[in-house]
Amino acid sequence: MNEQLFPDNFLSSLSAENGFNEENFIKTHQLSDAPTSIRLNPFKLSAVKKDEQVPWCADGFYLNTRPSFTFDPLFHAGCYYVQEASSMFIDHIFKNIRPNIDGAVKVLDLCAAPGGKSTLLNSAINEEDLLLANEIIKTRVPVLTDNLSRWGQANVIVSNNDPKDIGRLKSFFDIILVDAPCSGSGMFRKDPQAMNEWSEANVELCHQRQERILANILPALNEDGYLIYSTCSYSHQENEDILDWLCQEFDLESIRIPIYKEWGIVETQSATQKAWGYRFYPDQVKGEGLFASCLKKKTNTGDLGTFKNNMQQKISSKEIDQVKAYINNADNYYYFKVQDDWLAINRAHKESLNILQRHLYLKKSGVRIGKLMGKDLIPDHELALSTIINKDAVLQTELTYDQAIQYLRRDNIDLSPTEKGWSLMNFEGQALGWAKLLPNRINNYYPKEIRIFSSAGSPAP
Template sequence: MSMNSSPPPLPPGFVAEMDKRLGTEWPELRDALDATANRAVRLHRVSSKNDPGQFLPIPAAIAKHLGPAVPWTTDAFYISQDAPLGKLVYHELGAYYLQEPSAMAVVEALAPRPGERVLDLCAAPGGKTTAIGRRMQSTAFGVEGLLVANEIHQTRVRILGQNLERLGVAALVTNESPDRLATAWQNQFDAILVDAPCSGEGMFRKDPDARLEWSVDSVTACALRQRDILQSAVRMLRKGGRLVYSTCTFNPEENEQTIAWLRDNFDMTLLPLPTWPGWDEARPDWADGNPDLANARRLWPYRGRGEGHFVALLQKEGSVDSGSVTTDGISTRKGVASGAARLSARETHEWTAWLRETTRGADLPEAWQNPRLVGNALFTDQTGALPLDGLRVLRPGVCIATRKGVRFEPHHQWAMSVQSVDPINPLANAAYSLNAAETCQFITGQALPQTGATKSSYVWVHLNGLPAGWAKQVPGRVNNLYPKGLRRVDLLPE
């Protein structure tokens, strides 16, 4: 559909249902769904706060496009419809994530903390996972705890992996069904997010195709699938653990009625959420009438500045299960990625020598000195000792390097996983600084200015501390190692 054409009409079944539910408020929702959707951006590597020890300051090229703050989260701002943030070079460096503003409330509800074990069960495309990673202070030198991002669809899990890489979030990434994960990972997580696949009514003005795909039958089918996913999530949650359930739809069958079913069939308590500006309490009268359903929250686009959303926070009853827990809540159970192996003694010696040469002798943690080998790729181990045998694992952690014959080559994900404000930046002594215009050229694959190097070495390319990738300087030239599949020719410096 072109930008100037009208959206498809609202589905008659949806109109009838919302007219019945909302009564005199239905015209307000109808008109809101024909209005323009809101745009927003969540800062990631940069911050509006004065916190030089963790995040970088906002470059002026970004700051000039930021509008009012999104009131239910931090470091997020509304932007205009024509703000070119998706085309700025800073987008490719993971400085921020373009995200629908209502969706930002979901991680606020989950409130992940450093040191916890957190699972994002339906994670693609990665907006919420990367927000969790930021809250857990995810760096190349260890998420403080364990972050697992799962996506069942093969195409979408690769998009998830790409976004985690771009924003530098270290996570275990799996491509599995929730029930298979639940069989392997019972009682493992302190917090689980189920951002459930749904009928998408809340996206009717942002995504006109959602109107065409909607049907009464799809609502029922989604509700049944959501219950299957939630059953698996409860099995993986520890006693005392938190579960956040969210959808981007309006209908009670997928929202209040699903939460009432979950509460009644499992030992789950519905906890109150903040009264965020523009959000309403959920509707007990649209389910079983139990007043605790009002603890969940709804955003109606005629009341709040965002798209339609539903969020509920629940806690698994009982004291924290410590049966397999040691210091900092990390499970003692053993498990490595399927197909993963350790380097041999000879390979470890070669690896250690290469790593010290590449980082100019930086002091590196054990996870980097003794990585996991999957095929020809070397990864840090972000598995948290979860049993992974038989599961489809896209990435067990940060890919540091690939082995090519008898030599190693640094991987792009390693470059993107650090920035100059990390507590320990292993690449600070091997850095190659560019300005914004030069970084745009670097991402197109162009060669870099010579440095006068007298011997070959890898250099970490960055823009004022924001990671861009790798290059290799050799006498007389600097070779661009930016991955060909990620190169863009349409980026702007400001």
């Protein structure tokens, strides 16, 4: 790549940006590859190998080489997420503002797919906190749901709604993350094809879309709540100009986030309102391009009001007791049914779930446990990957690496079971999913839609 391969007017549009060094920026895109980084799941401690730590995220690590994650069973078990290092800065922002809010918080990740920032937030919140991960584009919802199911927590809900719909939940959320759709210039090194879509006209269109999204969602933010706004763009119009607009139109207060000089992050301020922003340039940090900021809402836009909940099902206590046998600390959860499926969510979130069910299109709520068939539970894949499962209540089968890959392909497994029934299939103690052990065979119940299709690969180091 050389200077001429950047889109017309791209470099000149950045020439006045604070901290931008054109020569080093070009060299980095010419001479260095995007680093590989992962973020560990703190709820699933495992023997995932890692190298240098990401400075602004305790669970983030760089890898010296990029393995084939597809052929690492621990990836499929949800022990880590492959995430670009700069975007992990959201964890640093969240942990700086969370102590300022008393009690449990409700958090919204508005533009959540594929799930990197949602799993990050899910790691950062407490059990009594709630995360709503929303994805506007319907076709992107399944990957978001799969990634959050792998993460294993029961305090998360996934929705598929337009920001206008969520904005009607007045003052419902304490923290909202808007990782806004943008022109994508921060991904040029990682995805050179993104350059073909960049233009000054597209930057302006993105700016208008970002304003529309933010205006629609801000009523849902509580007074004294926090908006985290980020893009993977370098363009002033999509970053500092948006901060000025937010402060002017909605009277938001900019929050300065402490950073260390050695991190290489460039701190900026917007032109008129002097709102703080944080720019990541790949020649100055070990990561890709990012802009992030945090603002506090100082006004009250009303509340949701109250409503009578008529959505409760009549469920027998006998059935609940059957289901609870599969759950650790079972009394901490609220149990409900969607058609024939049993689900569980932290008991503290029962009221919030009822409100969200009434107003939004929900795709995942807590952990799907399975179906009751008489005295037996047909367990769901979400239960296998969850951190709430009572493993003492089920059979467990430990697989070798080769057996685990066979299982993840949904192939026949070279195994001679000595017991019968539903079994968790584990690799290095981490659950991958379910199989049913029968006298003469093993029925592989790994979900068809997420099985490994690749025919070749090597394990992660």
